[in-house]
Amino acid sequence: MPLEIENSIRRYREEAGLTQAELAARMAVSRKTVNTVENGVFQPSVAVALKFAAVLGQPVEALFALLEEEAQR
Amino acid sequence: MNDDFEKAERFSQGRALAAPFLGLLVLLAQQGTLYVFDWGSDSLVQIFVWLGFAIVMLALLLTGGAWILPARVRRIADDEVSRANRQVAIVTGYIVAMVVCLLVWAISPFEPLHPQRAANMIVSTSLGTAFIAYGLREALGNAAGD
Numbered sequence: 228m229p230l231e232i233e234n235s236i237r238r239y240r241e242e243a244g245l246t247q248a249e250l251a252a253r254m255a256v257s258r259k260t261v262n263t264v265e266n267g268v269f270q271p272s273v274a275v276a277l278k279f280a281a282v283l284g285q286p287v288e289a290l291f292a293l294l295e296e297e298a299q300r
Numbered sequence: 301m302n303d304d305f306e307k308a309e310r311f312s313q314g315r316a317l318a319a320p321f322l323g324l325l326v327l328l329a330q331q332g333t334l335y336v337f338d339w340g341s342d343s344l345v346q347i348f349v350w351l352g353f354a355i356v357m358l359a360l361l362l363t364g365g366a367w368i369l370p371a372r373v374r375r376i377a378d379d380e381v382s383r384a385n386r387q388v389a390i391v392t393g394y395i396v397a398m399v400v401c402l403l404v405w406a407i408s409p410f411e412p413l414h415p416q417r418a419a420n421m422i423v424s425t426s427l428g429t430a431f432i433a434y435g436l437r438e439a440l441g442n443a444a445g446d
Contacts, residue, residue, distance in 0.1 A: 262442070
C-alpha cells in the first residue's frame, strides 16, 4: 500500500541532537522503526506517531502531514 | 542507552541475519541435500524430528522468537515494524504454499507423489521462503541510518 503521509522526523531528531538509536531507546521501539519511518518506508500507527511526538516534544501535526495529493482527495 | 534496548537491538539484528539462513536450511533439507527422506516410512524418528522442526519453525515465524528474553526486551524487538515484516513474510509463505499445492495438483497424475512428500514440499517451500522474506525485510529496515 503506498504511503499517504510525509514526515519531518529527521529534522526534529537532529535538532534535538539524537541519533536514531537514542530516539528509539527513549520511545521503547527498535532503531529499525525509527529508520523506516524517517525514510518513508513505513507508515507508523497512531501509537508510534504519538510516541515520536512525546519524545521529540512536538505536536503530531508538526511531525506528520498528509501528502498533498492525498489531502486533496 | 538502556540495557533492554541494546539487548533488543542485538537480538533483532541477529534475527535478521539468521532468518534467511534458516529459510535456506529448510529449502535445502526439502531438496534432500542434507538428509534423504524415506517417503512413507513408519520411522517414528523421521516423523517426529521433521514434525518438531517444522512446528518450531512455524512458531518462530508466528511469534518472532525471543522466547527466553525478558518481556520488555521482547516488546522492543517485536515492535510494529517487525510485526508488519512478519505479516508480509507469512503472506509470502502462504502464496508460495498455494502455488506449490497447485503444482502438486497438476503434476501428481503424471508423476505420483507420496502424500508425505507432497506435504513436506508444501510446508518446506512455504516456511523457507517466508523466513527468507522476513530476514531480508528486517535487514533492510536495519540498514543505513545512524
